Structures are given as structure tokens and as C-alpha cells.
Amino acid sequence: MKIVIAPDSFKGSLSAEAFCNVVGREAAEIFESAEIVKLPVSDGGEGMVDSLLAVTGGEKITAEVKGPLFEKTEAQYGILEGGTAVIEMAAASGLPLVPEGKRNPLETTTYGTGELMRDALKRGCREIILGIGGSATTDGGIGAAAALGARFLDKEGYAVPLSGKGLEKIATIDFSAVDRHWQETKITIACDVVNPLCGPLGSAAIYGPQKGADAEMICLLDMGLNHFEGLIARQKGQEYRELPGIGAAGGLALPFVAFMGAELRPGLEIVLDVLKFDRHLQGADFVVTGEGRTDEQSAMGKVLCGVSGRAAAQGIPVVALSGALEKGYEPLYGKGLTAAFSTWKSGEGLEWQMDHAEENLSNAARNLFRLVEAFSQRG
Missing domain, CATH: 3.40.50.10350 (Glycerate kinase; domain 1)
Structure with a gap:
């Protein structure tokens, strides 16, 4: 049996x-x-790193990164046997890392998530699975992208704040300084929601309140995300705002999909494929x-x-x-x-x-x- x-x-x-x-x-x-x-x-959220390491083997890496409020913190991710990095953004940019009284997605950043990705690249990983559940952020991914070398400048040429409040100030998007090795790195983003970026079903409206946003903040964040996506659409010649799941985790995936070829996939499907689940089923009685x-x-x-x-x-x-x-x-x-x-x-x-x-x-x-x-x- x-x-x-x-x-x-x-x-x-x-x-x-x-x-x-x-x-x-x-x-x-x-x-x-x-x-x-x-x-x-795991469905790609909490526990994804531990689930995959338990089955495939590998090691857990600890890195010092910036937390959601730009404070120093330690976060862990996994490198599977074979060299694939598995990162849960919540480890560096998660809501539990922000004290309840300080929750404000205009001020929080995904920079630490980008630092984990950068650390994985430096260790030779050329495939990264990024789980994006449980975020404290609505920064459109500019924090994480900036950690990899991207620049987001205002109309005066100065760097914007790498948080939700910086989105509406962006005038220039520059990925020219991003490490060339990212061109040969596969990024798969595990996402189990289908929300668009903006509007009544978008990132700010649906997930902003649980991150500490009031009605005014939600409006500012939504306008910022809309502005940011508009710049990207003009630069890349296509729109991303209605892409299913692009509104997850405060729009984190947006710059990675647009500029770095990242793919959004259901987290559970990613996990089952990594586990070679269909192969393990062969010959099973139940x-x-x-x-x-x-x-x-x-x-x-x-x-x-x-x-x-x-x-x-x-x-x-x-x-x-x-x-x-x-x-x-x-x-x-x-x-x-x-x-x-x-x-x-x-x-x-x-x-x-x-x-x-x-x-x-x-x-x-x-x-x-x-x-x-x-x-x-x-x-």
C-alpha cells in the first residue's frame, strides 16, 4: 500500500x-x-519556505535587512537543493513586524524584501520564488526594486521616499543600474488573489484598511499606484493595472513583472510543482x-x-x-x-x-x- x-x-x-x-x-x-x-x-503564503525545505532539502539563510519601517531586522529565506531561493516577503516586510499603533502603508516599505532577493542573487541563485502574502506595505514594489538598484526620481531628479507616499512623486523610472545577472534569473511570484492594481477592488481599497490605512490614506495610495502604473505603461508600451493579482501585497509585483520578466502564478501550483507532487501520486492508494x-x-x-x-x-x-x-x-x-x-x-x-x-x-x-x-x- x-x-x-x-x-x-x-x-x-x-x-x-x-x-x-x-x-x-x-x-x-x-x-x-x-x-x-x-x-x-503550503499555498505560497506562511510556511512556504519550511514546507519546501522539509521535502526538497536545502538550507535556511539569515540576513540583516530593513524592516517595513526602515529599521534593521533579521529575516530568513530558504535555498533549496539545486539553488532555487524561496522567499516569503512577510519575513522582511510583513504586517506582524509593525506595531499596531504604527501601521501606516504610506510609510512602510518593501526594501527589505528586495534585500533578501539581492542576497540570494549574490549567493548564486538564478531562480527565485517569492511569496507575497501578509504584507504591511502598499509601495508598488518600489522599495524592493530600489534594493536591487532601480531608481525612482521626482521631477527635480531626487530620489522619492521608498514607501507608499513616494508613488505619486515619481517622474522617472530607471532600471539601468540593476545587476545584469537579473537578466538571467527567473522570478516567479506566488500570488493567490486576483485583485487589480487600482479602483474599488484594487490594492489600497481592499487591503489598505488591514494595514492601517484610513479613507484618506486609501485615496492617496490608490492615486499613487495609478500614477506609477501610468508611467510604466507609457515607458513599456502596455498596461498592467488589470493583470490578475497585480494588486496583491500593495502592488509589489508591478515593477518586477514590467521590467524584470517576473511571472505571477498561484502559490499552491508553484509549491506542488516544486514538490513534484504529480510524480509522488503515481501508484498511491489514497x-x-x-x-x-x-x-x-x-x-x-x-x-x-x-x-x-x-x-x-x-x-x-x-x-x-x-x-x-x-x-x-x-x-x-x-x-x-x-x-x-x-x-x-x-x-x-x-x-x-x-x-x-x-x-x-x-x-x-x-x-x-x-x-x-x-x-x-x-x-
Whole structure:
């Protein structure tokens, strides 16, 4: 028997790697001779670096960079076996790095994210996967691009502030000083939203409030992004503002797509491809997946959806063990999921469930494998 274990994390209580170990242990108890493949998965946001390093091998790098408020901070990224760098922008430019009382996307920068990219290039990486979830910024990516050598000047020829407030001041965009090695470097940006850059569904309007923006700030940021994209469109001869996902993370991807050939792709698809997921599925009898809470969002490109779809394409059953099953998860059945079970213990509250997540998962997995064993013995 071959069992593939491919979960997301139970956020706040159990990592995807820990899920694999718990479920794998229970599977080995019941099916002693089974081939058990552990593939911790991420949708390209939090945990992407750890998930990929756990499966592919490699090393974690620590670098001193500028944080969202230009303060010195340390951030980590991964270099996989084979030399691909995996960077989560949240490590250098994430919202949790900004104290709640100081959150203001007019003032925050992605410069530190660019410094991580620059560090990876110096170490010889010629392929970079950049996850852009959880940002504190709406600077249109000018901070990150400036860290690589790009210049953004006002009409007087002076450098603009490398934050959201600098966008409307830009008169000249100059990438001539960017290291030539970027021309031979593949940049893939992991993005799981489809927001345009500007307007009512754009970066500032949708994500600005959670970053500390009030109505006036949102208006200024939206105008700044609109102005910046207009300059790029005239310089490059094409528009980018409606490109699906270009509004993610405060427009971070915009200069990289326009000037450096970066590609926006769904984060989950990137992760599954790096993990060689389809190859690992070959010959599997079934797949076990799971996440902390399975609900209507799970069917919209999240881990359970992607894992189930790829397994179903090979005719392989998929069972989910999730912390909680909430209203609206049923569309997953139409996307390849065979069955879903909750690990929630009746009579206990959320805090208890999170504290006992490993125990609850272990019990659920044991019952699942006992059931599979009983049916397999019947032939």
C-alpha cells in the first residue's frame, strides 16, 4: 500500500510537517509495510519556505535587512537543493513586524524584501520564488526594486521616499543600474488573489484598511499606484493595472513583472510543482490531507482543493482530516475530495482544541486507518 500525506498547517497549533509526522506514525502502526510519502504543503503564503525545505532539502539563510519601517531586522529565506531561493516577503516586510499603533502603508516599505532577493542573487541563485502574502506595505514594489538598484526620481531628479507616499512623486523610472545577472534569473511570484492594481477592488481599497490605512490614506495610495502604473505603461508600451493579482501585497509585483520578466502564478501550483507532487501520486492508494478549518474558502484554490484536484486526475481517493468542518466546504466534493472528517473533540472549546491538536489528529488518523484496514481485509 502507498499512502501520500499532503496537508496544510493547522495555523497556530500544528505545522504541516507535524501533521505529516503524526498521520504517518499512525499509518505505519496499521500498515507496517506501507510506503508512506510525506509532503507538507503550503499555498505560497506562511510556511512556504519550511514546507519546501522539509521535502526538497536545502538550507535556511539569515540576513540583516530593513524592516517595513526602515529599521534593521533579521529575516530568513530558504535555498533549496539545486539553488532555487524561496522567499516569503512577510519575513522582511510583513504586517506582524509593525506595531499596531504604527501601521501606516504610506510609510512602510518593501526594501527589505528586495534585500533578501539581492542576497540570494549574490549567493548564486538564478531562480527565485517569492511569496507575497501578509504584507504591511502598499509601495508598488518600489522599495524592493530600489534594493536591487532601480531608481525612482521626482521631477527635480531626487530620489522619492521608498514607501507608499513616494508613488505619486515619481517622474522617472530607471532600471539601468540593476545587476545584469537579473537578466538571467527567473522570478516567479506566488500570488493567490486576483485583485487589480487600482479602483474599488484594487490594492489600497481592499487591503489598505488591514494595514492601517484610513479613507484618506486609501485615496492617496490608490492615486499613487495609478500614477506609477501610468508611467510604466507609457515607458513599456502596455498596461498592467488589470493583470490578475497585480494588486496583491500593495502592488509589489508591478515593477518586477514590467521590467524584470517576473511571472505571477498561484502559490499552491508553484509549491506542488516544486514538490513534484504529480510524480509522488503515481501508484498511491489514497491521499490524506487536511487543514485547521475547512470551509467555503477551501474550495477556492486552497491546499485541499489543489491536492484533491491533482489526485482525482489520477483516480486516487482523497480524505481530509481537518480541525473543524465549517459551513460551505461541500463544493470540495466536486473538486476531487472523497471524504472529510473533523478532529474536533465534542464538548471542548477552541483553545483546548488548539492545545490538543496533535492528540486529536492522532485519534482521527488512527480511526481512519483502522477503517481502511477493515475494508481492505474484506477484499
